[in-house]
Amino acid sequence: MPMINRRDFAKGLGAAALATPFFSLLKKAPAQAPARQAKYFLIFFTNGTDVGAWTPTGSSETHIQFSSMNEPLEPLRPNLVMVDHMSSSGTADNHAAPGGLTGLGYGGQNHISVEQFIGDGLGNLGVQTQIPNLILGGVESQQQSTFFRGGQRLSPIFSPQSAYQTIFAGAGPGGTLPPELVRRRQSAIDLVRGELKQLSDALGTEERQKLELHTDSIRQLEERLSGGGGSSGATCQPPASPTGGGQPLLDSVLHLDLAVTAFSCDITRVAAVQFGNHQSTQVSIAEVGDPGDWHNSFVHGDNPRTRLLNLERWLCEQFVATADKLKAIPSPDGNGTLFDQTLIMWARDMGDAVVHNGDLRFVFSGGAGGFLKSSPDGRYIDAGGAAHQQVLLSCCQAMGLTDFNGFGDANGARTPFAPLAA
Amino acid sequence: MTTTKRTSRSTRARALLCIPALALQLSCTGLLHGPGDDDAAGGDDGAGGGGGGLTPVDCTELGPPMLRRLTAVQLRNSLVAVFQGDQSVPDGDVLVDPVVNGFRVDATEAVIRDLDSQKLMTYAESVADWAVTQKLGQLVTCDQSDPACRRQFVQDFGARVRRQPLPDEAVDAYAALFDQEASFADGARAVIATMLQSPYFVYRREIGEPDPDRPGENRLTPYELASNLSYMLTDRPPDDQLMTAAREGRLSTTDDLAREAERLLATPESAETLSRFVRGWLKTDDLETRAKDDPTNQLTPEVRTAMLGETDALFVDLVRSGGGVKELLTAPYTFLNQTLAAYYQLGGVGGDGFQRVDIPAGTRALGVLGHGSVLTRHALSDSSSPVQRGKLVRERFLCEEMPPPPPNVNPMLGDPNGAVTTRQRYEQHTTDPACFSCHRRMDLIGFAFEHFDGFGRYRDQEGGVAIDSTGKMVDRPEGDVPLDGVASVASYLADSQEVQTCLVRYMSYYSYGLDGCNQQEILDDAAASGSTIKSVVLGIIRAPQFSHRAAR
Secondary structure (H helix, E strand, O other), rough: OOOOOOOOHHHOOOOOOOOOOOHHOOOOOOOOOOOOOEEEEEEEEOOOOOOOOOOOOOOOOOOOOOEEEEEEEEHHHHHHHEEEEEEOOOOOOOOOOHHHHHHOOOOOOOOOOOOHHOOOOHHOOOOOOOOOOOEOOOOOOOOOOOOOOOEEOOOOOOHHHHHHHHHOOOOOOHHHHOHHHHHHHHHHHHHHHHHHHHHHHOOHHHHHHHHHHHHHHHHHHHHHHHHOOOOOOOOOOOOOOOOOOOOHHHHHHHHHHHHHHHHOOOOOOOEEEEEEOOOOOOEEOOOOOOOOHHHHHHHOOOOOOHHHHHHHHHHHHHHHHHHHHHHEEEEEOOOOOOHHHHHEEEEOOOOOOOOOOEEEEEEEEOOOOOOOOOOOOOOOEEEEEOOOOHHHHHHHHHHOOOOOOOOOOOOOOOOHHHHHHO | OOOHHHHHHHHHHHHOHHHHHHHHHHHHHOHHHHHHHHHHOOOOOOOOOOOOOOOOOOOOOOOEEEEEEEEEEHHHHOOOOOOOOOOOOOOOOOOOOEEEEEEEEOOOOOOOOOHHHHHHHHHHHHHHHHHHHHHHHHHHOOOOOOOOHHHHHHHHHHHHHHHHOOOHHHHHHHHHHHHHOOOOOHHHHHHHHHOOOOOOHHHEEEEEEEEOOOOOEEOHHHHHHHHHHHHHHHHOOHHHHHHHHHHHOOOOOOOHHHHHHHHHHOOHHHHHHHHHHHHHHHOOOOOOOOOOOOOOOOOHHHHHHHHHHHHHHHHHHHHOOEEHHHHHOOOOOEEOHHHHHHHOOOEEEEEHHHHHHOOOOOOOOHHHOHHHHHHOEEEEEOOEEEHHHHHHHHHHOOOOOOOEEHHHHHOOOOOOOOOHHHHHHHHHHHHHHHHHHHHHHHHHHHHHHEEEEEOEOOOOOOOOOOOEEEEEEEEEEOEEEEEEOOHHHHHHOOHHHHHHHHHHHHHHHHOOOOOOOOOOHHHHHHHHOEEEEEHHHHHHHHHHHHHHHHHH
């Protein structure tokens, strides 16, 4: 069966390893939060790309010569790092392969994607936010992401309205919840937790693990209600519930905005937005051209791939617009803007979508407090086939993590990608 | 089913993945690579999320007591039932069903984790607000000023939410919650919001009680069996009749279960669930949203919907009328509405409803393989696809595993000199040994479908060249089977015991949400009743794996 081992999570893993940072958070005295307020923003695009058209030929470490496909990134040039030719070592060479964000192929065990690992790592460092990991986007009918935890694929929140409800959860001005609401919710939680315990007692070990996940999910909620999620002095106004969207990619644009707001309210430090799915992603965007399916039509149907080129250009524009929004918001701690504090990574599920390979490309922007080495005229790095796991580790490093154990291929490259760091 | 030795299941599945290929000395590289394209020659759906076939596992043992999270559809239907059929209950993006094996029923992958509790909470609160604002008068049958009414409300509403009466301690707990609020409306709101977050609502329970007749085994309680049966056959909670049968002890034998199953199979609700099965099995589920570049613009949304309706109707009809796989593949009749009849250029049918129509000789291919749904879904956006059609036969009818294309292979077929027809282009595979080792198993079957274009329309020629629909099914136990046309494929499959076994596997997976079991007893049970599709359903329900769990 073409899937990773779905029972991985049952093997050799206690529920604690599956649980979110809250699980461990509640058990330790919160450490002093790092002075830095680094945030990690993963923008994930499915369906690889046409790598030949992507490569900005003629670029160097001090200059980017944009290709037609990524020329709309121009406004970000001084804060842009494009990384070419990273090898997935066979882990990310087909649609929805698990390796792009985990470093592990189908044969691996206990896949965890980089944003989850970072969320856990921050928890272990004592960084406490209301939502340790916010994953959004995807396609409603195809909720299979390449986000993983404990070997299981995670489902992003598809509906922007549901994402809004979840992020702000009825909070009023200043992000506070009315005390009556908190009391009612706490009563409900107490009752539900008791019922979970009751049911759990009737089950065997393996089935109990399902409920452990549920119980942990309740713990997250409870922690949030009790005000445990730090707001770091952020005063933010919950926006109005999003409207519009109506097709997966436009919904994902709304998700980008929600993630930016969640950062600005310091509700989370880790957010990921998945654009589309490797199958059944219908695109109907005027700038792109005739409506069609991203994978079937744009990647494998057209020749020349004009619509794919246009779609990539449109995606670049969304990337830039998001960066601009981050730039316009002062950071919650008053230290620069959100953009300065956020490492933005544009990643994909595979390299070349046309011939199916793992020759991966990444785009970085923002900074995570000065982590990213930039150049006034943009930076282009030809990684020459270095392991892509290294840039994933760089993201961990940028967020202040130093222990990479448990992430990716233990026998693969274990050091961050040095050229990225300032 | 639950019977699988589930800790070893995936490992075993992985190991078995290679066997057919190795046994056949195929050089199908990338076997362990996981999902890939349905169609290496032009791209298709990326087949991720376990899009392939099922691999048999050992399910001779009973599974442990378990919980099964409701699917999104079941959650919605359950809420409508809780609110006594009111379809205006608010919708919400709460539960997500992982797609496994083409279905959304997997019992292992469907969990509540991370932010799900928050999503569930905000949704439950919004439903409670709606209910109290819009429906409190209907939900409460007693006098709200009577203190006993609170407890009565908890009992009545709770029984619908839990699909069984509440034990006293649960009534006490919810009544206490109610009493924390000053007004009846606020109390009801708190109870509704909490009950809808309860694990007794969002999970189906398969725990049971010790069976005195079968030491070491639990028999599911009557209410658990009622839920099992009802969700399996209708994706809904038990109706009043089933709840009454459970309460009155009339769900205690396999004959009781079979009786209720027969009754449910005749309801309109079961038609929806059976249709979900056939769409998942034949992988036509996304036909309505797939990109199609029909130059004639005849493949309208209405036609696509009608195509799915045709297949749904034939399958449901066969289940109810005692048909089997053979009839599914060779029925000389089908179900059409005006839209689809016109699309097929058959005429003679009016209205939106589907009518049974005998297929005139020399027009459509008989059976489900000649349905527009199958032919259009298993095709590219602008042409047919011998690869996809062959893959469908191998994976969904014969339960063979087909690997994705290996990395670094350009799946875009070139345009060989002089190639006019789809067949001629795909024959390029046959000249490249790297492709042909696998593609011979698919393309040579798919060629037999070439009288039907990528939009399910019949054609005599393509680009002025007469259609050649000859092919063969290679690597069969009896050797290579010559084919000519869809009818030859259908007729071969119709008589194959493997297809019967394969259907049992998919139906069993669909019923239990666990990897398919090749249960000989279900096959035998079904064979005793003429191997009808209904007999397979009833065989699954009669199996001890349905009614029993290993005692913990």
